[in-house]
Amino acid sequence: MVPDFLLPEWVPNAHPLIVHFPIALIFVAVAADALALWLGERWETGQEVATGLYAATGLSAAASYYSGTWAIDTVPIVTPGAASTLSTHSFWAWYTMVSTSGYALLRTAGLFVSWVRARPSAHVVLFVLGLATLYPMYETGENGGAMVYKRGVGVTRVQEVPSTASPAPDSAQPDTMQASESTPRAEAP
Template identity: 30%
Template sequence: MSLIPAWAPNLHPVLVHFPISLLLVAAVVDCLGAYRPSRTSVRDTATWLYCGGALMAMVAYFSGLEAAEAMRVGTAESAAVTAHFTWADRTTWFFVVFASFRMAMSYIWHSTTRRVVIASVLVALGGVGLLVATAEHGGRLVFHHGLGVAPVPSDGPLWTIPGRTPSERAP
């Protein structure tokens, strides 16, 4: 039995959304925790979300690297894959290092000073910027270059909700 579903060209598209969601939720929890830095439970929740996100980012990174090395691509697609890989490399290792820092901050230093908490949140938001850039480059691979997806027929009619005409808008 294969880990890869029959509809997926490789494991990367199945895995890639987990680190994105974990890291975004971690940043939101972190921002909420910045209002009350003395609440260690919120800080620790964000820390564990960063750790899970960093771990899943590594899994997505290596599955994407394996998928990319198995593709035949043209010049334009090669440049786009390289750009996505470069951003993914930066983002993955940023969050691995940041999650390690957060573990130290939560369980070794026990730092709850406002200055450290705010600095940590700002660094995390910089990481979210890296994450967004990586996702944008990955989305471009799929939606602009069509890598890893089956072609969609473009000569058919527009899809509509059953029982409606194409001119009617959904409520």
């Protein structure tokens, strides 16, 4: 767990700072793997680079998952919808950690098996398996985004919105009155 004095005052816990690493790394790993597949032997270390990126993805997914389990204690979950979304997010986060870490181990083991390294068809199979790790990452991110942006978990109100009945005199908000309400009506004689 990260001590509070190391965190900026605007963040409730370390999870939002950590969670974006596996998201970025998995896309870079897939791109490097696609490039290594396309270039073949013209990029001699392509498979090693992609494998290293997948290993970094797996490690950062584990750090992100555990920072999320610690984060649960730092934010209030006040609605049943938020609790349900948290449960779904937690499941997909665990699945993402297991799938990316497991895949990284598979890729690493493949580096030491000569027939896997020598056959382009084995690389194609490994590439497709790597693409499959994008789906749990997507589901985790989708539910994590719903936690914050739909359910408001981990978000504190910094500024109160003025009521519509008495806007602040220096308010830059446009007048929301209907045109028919704002124009005076001609009285019939």
